[in-house]
Amino acid sequence: MPFRPRPHIVHRVVASLVILGGAIDILDGLWTRHHFVRSPWAEWLPLEVHQGSRALLVLSGILLIALGRGLGRGKRRAWQLATGIVSASLALHLVRDIHVIFVIPLLSLLIYLILARHSFIAGSDPMATRRSLALAPIFILAILVYGSVGQFHLRHAISPPFGIGQAIRSTILAALLSDSPGVQPLSPHAREFLDSIAWLSVGSGLVLVWLLLRPVILRRLDPALPSALDIIRRHANRTLATFAAEPGNSHFLTSKGDSTVAYRVSTGVAITVGDPIGPRESLETAVDEFLAFCRKHDWLPCFYEVAADDLAVYRACGLRTLKIAEEAIIALTDFNLSGPKLKKVRNSITKVERENPGIRVELLTSPFPDEIQDQLQVISEEWLSRKGVAEMGFTMGKFDPVTLAAQNFFVAMHGNRVVGFVTWRSFADGGRALDMMRYAPDAPKGVMDFLIGRSLLHFQKQGRRFASLSNAPLANVSPEDEFTLLDRGVKLLFENVRGIYEYKSLFQFKKKFNPVWEARYLAFPSLESLPRVAVAILWVHRRQSLERRLLGAA
Numbered sequence: 001m002p003f004r005p006r007p008h009i010v011h012r013v014v015a016s017l018v019i020l021g022g023a024i025d026i027l028d029g030l031w032t033r034h035h036f037v038r039s040p041w042a043e044w045l046p047l048e049v050h051q052g053s054r055a056l057l058v059l060s061g062i063l064l065i066a067l068g069r070g071l072g073r074g075k076r077r078a079w080q081l082a083t084g085i086v087s088a089s090l091a092l093h094l095v096r097d098i099h100v101i102f103v104i105p106l107l108s109l110l111i112y113l114i115l116a117r118h119s120f121i122a123g124s125d126p127m128a129t130r131r132s133l134a135l136a137p138i139f140i141l142a143i144l145v146y147g148s149v150g151q152f153h154l155r156h157a158i159s160p161p162f163g164i165g166q167a168i169r170s171t172i173l174a175a176l177l178s179d180s181p182g183v184q185p186l187s188p189h190a191r192e193f194l195d196s197i198a199w200l201s202v203g204s205g206l207v208l209v210w211l212l213l214r215p216v217i218l219r220r221l222d223p224a225l226p227s228a229l230d231i232i233r234r235h236a237n238r239t240l241a242t243f244a245a246e247p248g249n250s251h252f253l254t255s256k257g258d259s260t261v262a263y264r265v266s267t268g269v270a271i272t273v274g275d276p277i278g279p280r281e282s283l284e285t286a287v288d289e290f291l292a293f294c295r296k297h298d299w300l301p302c303f304y305e306v307a308a309d310d311l312a313v314y315r316a317c318g319l320r321t322l323k324i325a326e327e328a329i330i331a332l333t334d335f336n337l338s339g340p341k342l343k344k345v346r347n348s349i350t351k352v353e354r355e356n357p358g359i360r361v362e363l364l365t366s367p368f369p370d371e372i373q374d375q376l377q378v379i380s381e382e383w384l385s386r387k388g389v390a391e392m393g394f395t396m397g398k399f400d401p402v403t404l405a406a407q408n409f410f411v412a413m414h415g416n417r418v419v420g421f422v423t424w425r426s427f428a429d430g431g432r433a434l435d436m437m438r439y440a441p442d443a444p445k446g447v448m449d450f451l452i453g454r455s456l457l458h459f460q461k462q463g464r465r466f467a468s469l470s471n472a473p474l475a476n477v478s479p480e481d482e483f484t485l486l487d488r489g490v491k492l493l494f495e496n497v498r499g500i501y502e503y504k505s506l507f508q509f510k511k512k513f514n515p516v517w518e519a520r521y522l523a524f525p526s527l528e529s530l531p532r533v534a535v536a537i538l539w540v541h542r543r544q545s546l547e548r549r550l551l552g553a554a
Contacts, residue, residue: 082113152167157185224252224260235279238275254285320525326519349453356414376418412447422455433467
Protein backbone atom coordinates (compact mmCIF):
# COMPACT_ATOMS: atom_id res chain seq x y z
CA MET A 1 0.00 0.00 0.00
CA PRO A 2 1.58 3.35 -1.00
CA PHE A 3 2.63 5.74 1.73
CA ARG A 4 0.38 8.75 2.22
CA PRO A 5 2.24 11.90 3.21
CA ARG A 6 -0.72 13.23 5.20
CA PRO A 7 -0.19 12.34 8.87
CA HIS A 8 -1.66 8.90 9.36
CA ILE A 9 -4.93 8.78 11.26
CA VAL A 10 -3.17 6.76 13.98
CA HIS A 11 -0.67 9.56 14.53
CA ARG A 12 -3.38 12.18 14.81
CA VAL A 13 -5.49 10.09 17.15
CA VAL A 14 -2.53 9.29 19.39
CA ALA A 15 -1.34 12.92 19.37
CA SER A 16 -4.83 14.12 20.35
CA LEU A 17 -5.13 11.53 23.11
CA VAL A 18 -1.68 12.30 24.50
CA ILE A 19 -2.45 16.03 24.59
CA LEU A 20 -5.72 15.14 26.33
CA GLY A 21 -3.73 12.97 28.76
CA GLY A 22 -1.45 15.92 29.45
CA ALA A 23 -4.46 18.11 30.17
CA ILE A 24 -5.81 15.45 32.53
CA ASP A 25 -2.52 15.38 34.42
CA ILE A 26 -2.44 19.15 34.77
CA LEU A 27 -6.08 19.23 35.86
CA ASP A 28 -5.55 16.51 38.45
CA GLY A 29 -2.33 18.08 39.67
CA LEU A 30 -4.02 21.43 40.20
CA TRP A 31 -7.23 19.97 41.68
CA THR A 32 -7.46 20.95 45.34
CA ARG A 33 -10.63 19.17 46.32
CA HIS A 34 -10.59 15.39 46.62
CA HIS A 35 -13.93 13.58 46.52
CA PHE A 36 -12.51 10.39 45.07
CA VAL A 37 -11.53 6.97 46.45
CA ARG A 38 -8.43 7.11 48.63
CA SER A 39 -5.49 5.02 47.35
CA PRO A 40 -5.12 2.03 49.72
CA TRP A 41 -1.31 2.17 49.56
CA ALA A 42 -0.87 5.94 49.86
CA GLU A 43 -0.43 5.68 53.63
CA TRP A 44 2.60 3.42 53.16
CA LEU A 45 4.46 6.02 51.10
CA PRO A 46 6.62 8.90 52.42
CA LEU A 47 4.67 12.12 52.82
CA GLU A 48 6.79 14.02 50.24
CA VAL A 49 6.17 11.33 47.62
CA HIS A 50 2.43 11.52 48.08
CA GLN A 51 2.34 15.31 48.15
CA GLY A 52 4.98 15.72 45.44
CA SER A 53 3.04 13.51 43.02
CA ARG A 54 0.67 16.41 42.50
CA ALA A 55 3.49 18.59 41.19
CA LEU A 56 4.90 15.73 39.12
CA LEU A 57 1.51 15.32 37.47
CA VAL A 58 1.63 18.94 36.37
CA LEU A 59 5.16 18.44 34.99
CA SER A 60 4.19 15.23 33.16
CA GLY A 61 1.16 17.02 31.71
CA ILE A 62 3.33 19.82 30.33
CA LEU A 63 5.73 17.31 28.75
CA LEU A 64 2.89 15.26 27.22
CA ILE A 65 1.43 18.34 25.58
CA ALA A 66 4.91 19.23 24.27
CA LEU A 67 5.18 15.72 22.77
CA GLY A 68 1.85 16.01 20.94
CA ARG A 69 3.28 17.60 17.78
CA GLY A 70 6.04 15.00 17.55
CA LEU A 71 3.50 12.20 17.78
CA GLY A 72 1.43 13.85 15.06
CA ARG A 73 4.51 13.58 12.82
CA GLY A 74 4.96 9.89 13.62
CA LYS A 75 8.17 10.38 15.63
CA ARG A 76 9.55 7.19 17.16
CA ARG A 77 11.33 9.13 19.88
CA ALA A 78 8.11 10.98 20.77
CA TRP A 79 6.32 7.63 21.08
CA GLN A 80 9.03 6.31 23.41
CA LEU A 81 8.92 9.40 25.63
CA ALA A 82 5.11 9.54 25.64
CA THR A 83 4.83 5.86 26.58
CA GLY A 84 7.26 6.35 29.47
CA ILE A 85 5.58 9.52 30.72
CA VAL A 86 2.06 8.06 30.46
CA SER A 87 3.24 4.99 32.43
CA ALA A 88 4.77 7.22 35.11
CA SER A 89 1.69 9.45 35.10
CA LEU A 90 -0.57 6.44 35.62
CA ALA A 91 1.56 5.34 38.56
CA LEU A 92 1.37 8.85 40.05
CA HIS A 93 -2.42 8.82 39.84
CA LEU A 94 -2.49 5.50 41.67
CA VAL A 95 -0.07 6.83 44.31
CA ARG A 96 -2.29 9.82 45.05
CA ASP A 97 -5.96 8.92 44.95
CA ILE A 98 -7.76 6.47 42.69
CA HIS A 99 -9.42 8.99 40.39
CA VAL A 100 -11.33 6.69 38.11
CA ILE A 101 -12.21 9.60 35.85
CA PHE A 102 -8.45 10.12 35.29
CA VAL A 103 -7.02 6.60 35.59
CA ILE A 104 -9.26 4.90 33.00
CA PRO A 105 -8.43 7.33 30.13
CA LEU A 106 -4.70 7.15 30.87
CA LEU A 107 -4.78 3.36 31.06
CA SER A 108 -6.64 3.25 27.73
CA LEU A 109 -4.11 5.66 26.22
CA LEU A 110 -1.19 3.50 27.38
CA ILE A 111 -2.76 0.41 25.82
CA TYR A 112 -3.41 2.30 22.57
CA LEU A 113 0.19 3.56 22.48
CA ILE A 114 1.50 0.02 22.84
CA LEU A 115 -0.80 -1.34 20.13
CA ALA A 116 0.12 1.48 17.72
CA ARG A 117 3.87 1.23 18.29
CA HIS A 118 4.65 0.05 14.74
CA SER A 119 3.12 3.20 13.24
CA PHE A 120 5.81 5.47 14.67
CA ILE A 121 8.94 5.25 12.54
CA ALA A 122 10.03 8.85 11.86
CA GLY A 123 13.59 9.39 13.03
CA SER A 124 15.25 12.24 14.89
CA ASP A 125 18.55 13.93 14.24
CA PRO A 126 21.29 11.72 15.80
CA MET A 127 23.56 14.66 16.65
CA ALA A 128 20.71 16.55 18.33
CA THR A 129 19.85 13.38 20.29
CA ARG A 130 23.44 13.02 21.48
CA ARG A 131 23.46 16.70 22.37
CA SER A 132 20.29 16.26 24.42
CA LEU A 133 21.75 13.30 26.30
CA ALA A 134 24.96 15.24 26.93
CA LEU A 135 23.10 18.33 28.12
CA ALA A 136 20.80 16.45 30.53
CA PRO A 137 23.42 15.88 33.30
CA ILE A 138 24.78 19.41 32.72
CA PHE A 139 21.29 20.87 33.20
CA ILE A 140 20.76 18.76 36.33
CA LEU A 141 24.10 19.83 37.80
CA ALA A 142 23.45 23.48 36.89
CA ILE A 143 20.04 23.41 38.62
CA LEU A 144 21.54 21.80 41.74
CA VAL A 145 24.35 24.36 41.90
CA TYR A 146 21.92 27.23 41.21
CA GLY A 147 19.51 26.04 43.91
CA SER A 148 22.19 25.36 46.55
CA VAL A 149 24.15 28.58 45.99
CA GLY A 150 20.91 30.58 45.94
CA GLN A 151 19.75 29.08 49.21
CA PHE A 152 23.11 29.82 50.79
CA HIS A 153 22.84 33.42 49.61
CA LEU A 154 19.28 33.64 51.01
CA ARG A 155 20.03 31.58 54.17
CA HIS A 156 18.65 34.34 56.44
CA ALA A 157 15.33 34.32 54.55
CA ILE A 158 14.83 30.55 54.53
CA SER A 159 13.89 28.22 57.38
CA PRO A 160 15.31 25.88 58.70
CA PRO A 161 18.98 26.96 58.81
CA PHE A 162 21.06 26.25 55.69
CA GLY A 163 22.75 22.86 55.25
CA ILE A 164 24.24 21.52 52.02
CA GLY A 165 22.35 18.22 52.17
CA GLN A 166 19.09 19.97 52.87
CA ALA A 167 19.79 22.54 50.09
CA ILE A 168 20.29 19.77 47.51
CA ARG A 169 17.14 17.94 48.69
CA SER A 170 14.99 21.09 48.59
CA THR A 171 16.39 22.01 45.15
CA ILE A 172 15.39 18.60 43.79
CA LEU A 173 11.89 18.91 45.27
CA ALA A 174 11.51 22.47 43.92
CA ALA A 175 12.69 21.32 40.48
CA LEU A 176 9.99 18.63 40.58
CA LEU A 177 7.40 21.35 41.27
CA SER A 178 6.70 20.03 44.76
CA ASP A 179 4.41 22.10 46.97
CA SER A 180 6.60 21.12 49.95
CA PRO A 181 10.25 21.61 48.97
CA GLY A 182 11.40 21.08 52.55
CA VAL A 183 12.23 24.70 53.31
CA GLN A 184 10.05 27.65 54.21
CA PRO A 185 10.66 31.02 52.49
CA LEU A 186 10.50 33.93 54.91
CA SER A 187 10.41 36.70 52.31
CA PRO A 188 8.85 37.32 48.88
CA HIS A 189 12.32 37.29 47.35
CA ALA A 190 13.00 33.81 48.75
CA ARG A 191 9.63 32.55 47.40
CA GLU A 192 10.44 33.94 43.96
CA PHE A 193 13.81 32.19 44.05
CA LEU A 194 12.26 28.80 44.84
CA ASP A 195 9.71 29.35 42.06
CA SER A 196 12.55 30.14 39.65
CA ILE A 197 14.02 26.67 40.28
CA ALA A 198 10.75 25.15 39.08
CA TRP A 199 10.67 27.34 35.98
CA LEU A 200 14.30 26.49 35.21
CA SER A 201 13.48 22.80 35.53
CA VAL A 202 10.48 23.01 33.17
CA GLY A 203 12.43 25.08 30.63
CA SER A 204 15.35 22.63 30.66
CA GLY A 205 12.99 19.71 30.16
CA LEU A 206 11.32 21.36 27.17
CA VAL A 207 14.71 22.13 25.58
CA LEU A 208 15.79 18.49 25.95
CA VAL A 209 12.51 17.26 24.45
CA TRP A 210 12.88 19.69 21.53
CA LEU A 211 16.38 18.39 20.80
CA LEU A 212 15.21 14.78 21.00
CA LEU A 213 12.48 15.44 18.41
CA ARG A 214 14.48 17.49 15.87
CA PRO A 215 14.18 16.26 12.26
CA VAL A 216 17.24 14.67 10.67
CA ILE A 217 19.73 17.29 9.46
CA LEU A 218 21.94 16.50 6.46
CA ARG A 219 25.61 16.77 7.43
CA ARG A 220 27.38 13.99 5.54
CA LEU A 221 28.65 13.65 2.00
CA ASP A 222 26.23 12.42 -0.66
CA PRO A 223 26.96 8.65 -1.04
CA ALA A 224 24.43 8.26 -3.88
CA LEU A 225 26.11 10.91 -6.07
CA PRO A 226 28.12 8.65 -8.45
CA SER A 227 25.10 6.49 -9.31
CA ALA A 228 22.82 9.53 -9.44
CA LEU A 229 25.09 11.33 -11.91
CA ASP A 230 24.96 8.37 -14.27
CA ILE A 231 21.14 8.29 -14.11
CA ILE A 232 20.98 12.07 -14.66
CA ARG A 233 23.21 11.83 -17.75
CA ARG A 234 20.97 9.17 -19.27
CA HIS A 235 17.50 10.39 -18.27
CA ALA A 236 17.61 14.18 -17.66
CA ASN A 237 15.03 15.13 -20.31
CA ARG A 238 13.34 18.06 -18.58
CA THR A 239 14.55 21.54 -17.81
CA LEU A 240 14.84 21.22 -14.05
CA ALA A 241 16.66 17.89 -14.37
CA THR A 242 19.64 19.83 -15.71
CA PHE A 243 20.05 21.29 -12.19
CA ALA A 244 19.93 17.89 -10.46
CA ALA A 245 23.72 17.48 -10.40
CA GLU A 246 24.41 20.97 -9.05
CA PRO A 247 26.65 21.23 -5.97
CA GLY A 248 24.61 21.44 -2.77
CA ASN A 249 21.96 18.94 -3.84
CA SER A 250 21.53 15.56 -2.19
CA HIS A 251 20.35 12.49 -4.11
CA PHE A 252 17.99 9.67 -3.19
CA LEU A 253 18.26 6.37 -5.06
CA THR A 254 15.32 3.98 -5.40
CA SER A 255 15.65 0.42 -4.13
CA LYS A 256 16.23 -0.85 -7.70
CA GLY A 257 18.82 1.84 -8.34
CA ASP A 258 17.24 2.89 -11.64
CA SER A 259 15.88 6.30 -10.55
CA THR A 260 17.11 9.21 -8.46
CA VAL A 261 15.52 12.21 -6.75
CA ALA A 262 17.65 15.33 -6.36
CA TYR A 263 16.59 17.41 -3.36
CA ARG A 264 17.57 19.92 -0.73
CA VAL A 265 16.30 20.19 2.84
CA SER A 266 15.31 23.68 3.96
CA THR A 267 13.59 24.39 7.29
CA GLY A 268 12.61 20.73 7.58
CA VAL A 269 11.12 20.58 4.05
CA ALA A 270 12.68 18.26 1.43
CA ILE A 271 12.32 20.16 -1.87
CA THR A 272 12.96 18.13 -5.02
CA VAL A 273 14.60 19.44 -8.16
CA GLY A 274 11.62 18.64 -10.38
CA ASP A 275 10.35 15.12 -11.02
CA PRO A 276 12.26 11.96 -10.10
CA ILE A 277 14.78 11.16 -12.84
CA GLY A 278 14.76 7.72 -14.40
CA PRO A 279 12.63 5.43 -16.59
CA ARG A 280 9.05 6.68 -16.80
CA GLU A 281 7.66 3.31 -15.72
CA SER A 282 9.53 3.68 -12.40
CA LEU A 283 8.05 7.09 -11.54
CA GLU A 284 5.39 5.91 -9.10
CA THR A 285 7.85 3.70 -7.25
CA ALA A 286 10.32 6.59 -7.03
CA VAL A 287 7.64 8.94 -5.62
CA ASP A 288 6.44 6.34 -3.07
CA GLU A 289 9.94 5.50 -1.88
CA PHE A 290 11.00 9.12 -1.59
CA LEU A 291 7.90 9.92 0.46
CA ALA A 292 8.69 7.01 2.78
CA PHE A 293 12.30 8.26 3.00
CA CYS A 294 11.07 11.73 4.00
CA ARG A 295 8.74 10.24 6.57
CA LYS A 296 11.58 8.28 8.14
CA HIS A 297 13.66 11.46 8.43
CA ASP A 298 10.73 13.62 9.61
CA TRP A 299 10.89 15.90 6.56
CA LEU A 300 7.91 17.45 4.86
CA PRO A 301 8.08 16.30 1.18
CA CYS A 302 7.59 18.73 -1.68
CA PHE A 303 7.98 17.96 -5.39
CA TYR A 304 8.87 21.26 -7.04
CA GLU A 305 7.84 22.21 -10.61
CA VAL A 306 6.73 18.76 -11.76
CA ALA A 307 5.26 18.14 -15.21
CA ALA A 308 1.52 18.09 -15.87
CA ASP A 309 1.82 14.67 -17.56
CA ASP A 310 2.59 12.99 -14.24
CA LEU A 311 0.05 14.65 -11.93
CA ALA A 312 -2.03 11.47 -11.66
CA VAL A 313 0.94 9.68 -10.08
CA TYR A 314 1.44 12.35 -7.42
CA ARG A 315 -2.27 12.52 -6.64
CA ALA A 316 -2.46 8.74 -6.36
CA CYS A 317 0.24 8.97 -3.69
CA GLY A 318 -1.90 11.38 -1.67
CA LEU A 319 -0.30 14.68 -2.68
CA ARG A 320 -2.15 17.85 -3.58
CA THR A 321 -1.05 19.81 -6.66
CA LEU A 322 -0.95 23.50 -7.52
CA LYS A 323 0.11 25.14 -10.78
CA ILE A 324 3.02 27.48 -10.03
CA ALA A 325 4.65 28.14 -13.41
CA GLU A 326 4.48 27.82 -17.18
CA GLU A 327 7.49 26.60 -19.14
CA ALA A 328 8.13 28.17 -22.54
CA ILE A 329 9.03 25.48 -25.11
CA ILE A 330 10.31 26.40 -28.59
CA ALA A 331 9.96 23.81 -31.37
CA LEU A 332 13.16 24.54 -33.31
CA THR A 333 12.03 22.66 -36.42
CA ASP A 334 9.35 25.32 -36.92
CA PHE A 335 11.30 28.32 -35.56
CA ASN A 336 11.49 31.18 -38.06
CA LEU A 337 12.34 34.80 -37.21
CA SER A 338 10.75 35.96 -40.47
CA GLY A 339 7.33 34.68 -39.48
CA PRO A 340 4.55 37.08 -38.42
CA LYS A 341 4.30 35.62 -34.92
CA LEU A 342 7.84 36.72 -34.06
CA LYS A 343 7.54 40.22 -35.51
CA LYS A 344 8.38 41.91 -32.20
CA VAL A 345 11.53 39.84 -31.77
CA ARG A 346 12.59 40.39 -35.38
CA ASN A 347 12.09 44.15 -35.13
CA SER A 348 14.06 44.26 -31.88
CA ILE A 349 16.98 42.35 -33.42
CA THR A 350 16.94 44.54 -36.54
CA LYS A 351 17.01 47.69 -34.41
CA VAL A 352 19.96 46.41 -32.35
CA GLU A 353 21.96 45.63 -35.49
CA ARG A 354 21.03 48.91 -37.21
CA GLU A 355 21.93 51.14 -34.27
CA ASN A 356 25.07 49.20 -33.28
CA PRO A 357 27.08 48.40 -36.43
CA GLY A 358 29.42 45.44 -35.96
CA ILE A 359 27.57 43.94 -32.97
CA ARG A 360 27.68 40.16 -33.14
CA VAL A 361 26.92 36.98 -31.18
CA GLU A 362 29.74 34.56 -30.39
CA LEU A 363 29.68 31.09 -28.84
CA LEU A 364 32.41 30.90 -26.21
CA THR A 365 34.35 27.71 -25.63
CA SER A 366 36.36 26.81 -22.54
CA PRO A 367 38.79 28.04 -21.42
CA PHE A 368 37.52 31.62 -21.67
CA PRO A 369 40.13 34.30 -22.45
CA ASP A 370 41.07 36.17 -19.29
CA GLU A 371 39.92 39.55 -20.61
CA ILE A 372 36.54 38.09 -21.61
CA GLN A 373 36.08 36.33 -18.26
CA ASP A 374 36.87 39.56 -16.41
CA GLN A 375 34.22 41.40 -18.44
CA LEU A 376 31.66 38.65 -17.80
CA GLN A 377 32.34 38.87 -14.05
CA VAL A 378 31.88 42.65 -14.04
CA ILE A 379 28.63 42.43 -16.06
CA SER A 380 27.26 39.79 -13.68
CA GLU A 381 28.09 41.79 -10.55
CA GLU A 382 26.65 45.01 -11.99
CA TRP A 383 23.48 43.21 -13.08
CA LEU A 384 22.96 41.77 -9.58
CA SER A 385 23.60 45.18 -8.05
CA ARG A 386 21.01 46.85 -10.31
CA LYS A 387 18.44 44.20 -9.43
CA GLY A 388 19.28 44.45 -5.74
CA VAL A 389 19.60 40.68 -5.38
CA ALA A 390 22.20 38.02 -4.71
CA GLU A 391 22.79 34.86 -6.72
CA MET A 392 19.81 32.52 -6.41
CA GLY A 393 20.94 28.98 -7.15
CA PHE A 394 19.03 25.70 -6.63
CA THR A 395 16.92 25.78 -9.83
CA MET A 396 18.46 28.99 -11.18
CA GLY A 397 22.00 29.41 -12.47
CA LYS A 398 24.76 31.26 -10.66
CA PHE A 399 27.77 32.92 -12.20
CA ASP A 400 30.51 30.36 -11.63
CA PRO A 401 33.20 30.17 -14.34
CA VAL A 402 33.94 26.53 -13.46
CA THR A 403 30.40 25.22 -14.00
CA LEU A 404 29.52 27.72 -16.74
CA ALA A 405 32.37 26.41 -18.91
CA ALA A 406 30.36 23.22 -19.46
CA GLN A 407 27.31 25.14 -20.78
CA ASN A 408 26.51 26.73 -24.12
CA PHE A 409 27.74 30.27 -23.49
CA PHE A 410 26.71 32.99 -25.98
CA VAL A 411 28.01 36.57 -25.68
CA ALA A 412 27.03 39.76 -27.49
CA MET A 413 30.22 41.51 -28.58
CA HIS A 414 30.41 45.16 -29.65
CA GLY A 415 33.95 45.51 -30.90
CA ASN A 416 36.14 43.91 -28.21
CA ARG A 417 33.64 44.55 -25.46
CA VAL A 418 31.05 42.15 -24.03
CA VAL A 419 27.67 43.86 -23.58
CA GLY A 420 25.58 40.85 -22.58
CA PHE A 421 25.49 37.07 -22.36
CA VAL A 422 23.12 34.10 -22.07
CA THR A 423 23.82 30.50 -21.06
CA TRP A 424 22.02 27.32 -22.07
CA ARG A 425 21.99 23.95 -20.34
CA SER A 426 21.92 20.63 -22.22
CA PHE A 427 19.28 17.90 -21.94
CA ALA A 428 19.99 14.18 -22.15
CA ASP A 429 18.17 13.99 -25.49
CA GLY A 430 19.94 16.99 -27.04
CA GLY A 431 17.56 19.81 -26.16
CA ARG A 432 18.69 23.13 -24.70
CA ALA A 433 17.35 25.14 -21.77
CA LEU A 434 17.91 28.86 -21.18
CA ASP A 435 19.53 29.60 -17.84
CA MET A 436 21.28 32.94 -17.20
CA MET A 437 20.50 36.25 -18.94
CA ARG A 438 22.67 39.25 -17.98
CA TYR A 439 23.70 42.46 -19.69
CA ALA A 440 25.77 45.59 -19.07
CA PRO A 441 24.00 48.76 -17.84
CA ASP A 442 24.73 50.53 -21.13
CA ALA A 443 23.93 47.54 -23.37
CA PRO A 444 21.75 48.24 -26.43
CA LYS A 445 18.04 47.95 -25.73
CA GLY A 446 16.86 44.59 -27.06
CA VAL A 447 20.23 42.86 -26.60
CA MET A 448 18.51 39.88 -24.91
CA ASP A 449 16.18 39.40 -27.87
CA PHE A 450 19.28 39.58 -30.07
CA LEU A 451 21.18 36.98 -28.04
CA ILE A 452 18.33 34.52 -27.62
CA GLY A 453 17.16 34.79 -31.22
CA ARG A 454 20.66 34.11 -32.58
CA SER A 455 21.17 31.29 -30.08
CA LEU A 456 17.96 29.56 -31.18
CA LEU A 457 19.00 29.79 -34.84
CA HIS A 458 22.37 28.27 -33.92
CA PHE A 459 20.68 25.31 -32.21
CA GLN A 460 18.36 24.91 -35.17
CA LYS A 461 21.39 24.65 -37.49
CA GLN A 462 22.80 21.97 -35.22
CA GLY A 463 19.64 19.91 -35.72
CA ARG A 464 18.26 20.35 -32.20
CA ARG A 465 14.56 19.57 -31.99
CA PHE A 466 13.53 21.92 -29.22
CA ALA A 467 14.73 24.51 -26.73
CA SER A 468 13.23 25.76 -23.49
CA LEU A 469 13.15 29.38 -22.37
CA SER A 470 12.66 27.90 -18.89
CA ASN A 471 9.87 28.74 -16.50
CA ALA A 472 7.76 31.83 -16.02
CA PRO A 473 7.01 31.59 -12.26
CA LEU A 474 3.40 32.07 -11.10
CA ALA A 475 2.14 32.35 -14.70
CA ASN A 476 -1.03 30.48 -15.71
CA VAL A 477 -2.25 30.49 -19.30
CA SER A 478 -5.29 28.29 -18.62
CA PRO A 479 -8.78 29.81 -19.06
CA GLU A 480 -9.84 31.58 -15.86
CA ASP A 481 -12.99 29.47 -15.56
CA GLU A 482 -10.66 26.51 -14.87
CA PHE A 483 -8.91 28.30 -11.98
CA THR A 484 -9.23 26.87 -8.48
CA LEU A 485 -9.27 29.13 -5.43
CA LEU A 486 -5.53 28.47 -4.97
CA ASP A 487 -4.91 29.31 -8.64
CA ARG A 488 -6.61 32.66 -8.12
CA GLY A 489 -4.34 33.32 -5.14
CA VAL A 490 -1.27 32.57 -7.29
CA LYS A 491 -2.64 34.88 -10.02
CA LEU A 492 -3.03 37.65 -7.44
CA LEU A 493 0.66 37.28 -6.53
CA PHE A 494 1.60 37.23 -10.23
CA GLU A 495 -0.26 40.46 -10.89
CA ASN A 496 0.89 42.37 -7.82
CA VAL A 497 4.11 41.00 -6.31
CA ARG A 498 7.13 43.30 -6.53
CA GLY A 499 10.66 43.27 -5.15
CA ILE A 500 11.22 39.52 -5.00
CA TYR A 501 11.15 38.89 -8.73
CA GLU A 502 9.56 40.56 -11.73
CA TYR A 503 7.39 37.57 -12.63
CA LYS A 504 5.00 39.35 -14.95
CA SER A 505 7.65 41.10 -17.04
CA LEU A 506 9.57 37.82 -17.38
CA PHE A 507 6.43 36.11 -18.67
CA GLN A 508 5.81 38.88 -21.20
CA PHE A 509 9.43 38.74 -22.38
CA LYS A 510 9.27 35.00 -23.08
CA LYS A 511 5.83 35.30 -24.63
CA LYS A 512 7.34 37.33 -27.53
CA PHE A 513 9.05 34.16 -28.83
CA ASN A 514 5.66 32.47 -29.37
CA PRO A 515 6.44 29.37 -27.29
CA VAL A 516 4.22 26.43 -26.45
CA TRP A 517 3.40 26.75 -22.75
CA GLU A 518 3.67 23.66 -20.55
CA ALA A 519 2.31 23.82 -17.02
CA ARG A 520 4.53 23.10 -14.02
CA TYR A 521 3.12 22.16 -10.64
CA LEU A 522 3.94 21.97 -6.98
CA ALA A 523 3.04 18.63 -5.33
CA PHE A 524 2.73 18.94 -1.55
CA PRO A 525 1.13 17.03 1.35
CA SER A 526 -1.76 19.23 2.51
CA LEU A 527 -3.20 22.73 2.53
CA GLU A 528 -2.02 23.37 6.08
CA SER A 529 1.55 22.54 5.02
CA LEU A 530 1.52 24.97 2.07
CA PRO A 531 2.74 28.08 3.98
CA ARG A 532 5.66 26.11 5.39
CA VAL A 533 6.48 24.75 1.92
CA ALA A 534 6.32 28.25 0.41
CA VAL A 535 8.73 29.66 3.02
CA ALA A 536 11.16 26.76 2.42
CA ILE A 537 11.11 27.30 -1.36
CA LEU A 538 11.71 31.03 -0.94
CA TRP A 539 14.53 30.39 1.51
CA VAL A 540 16.32 27.76 -0.60
CA HIS A 541 16.28 30.07 -3.64
CA ARG A 542 16.92 33.40 -1.99
CA ARG A 543 18.91 32.57 1.13
CA GLN A 544 21.92 34.73 0.24
CA SER A 545 19.75 37.68 -0.78
CA LEU A 546 17.49 37.45 2.28
CA GLU A 547 20.46 37.14 4.63
CA ARG A 548 22.03 40.21 3.05
CA ARG A 549 18.81 42.20 3.45
CA LEU A 550 18.37 41.12 7.06
CA LEU A 551 21.96 42.00 7.91
CA GLY A 552 21.59 45.31 6.09
CA ALA A 553 18.41 46.10 8.04
CA ALA A 554 20.18 45.25 11.28
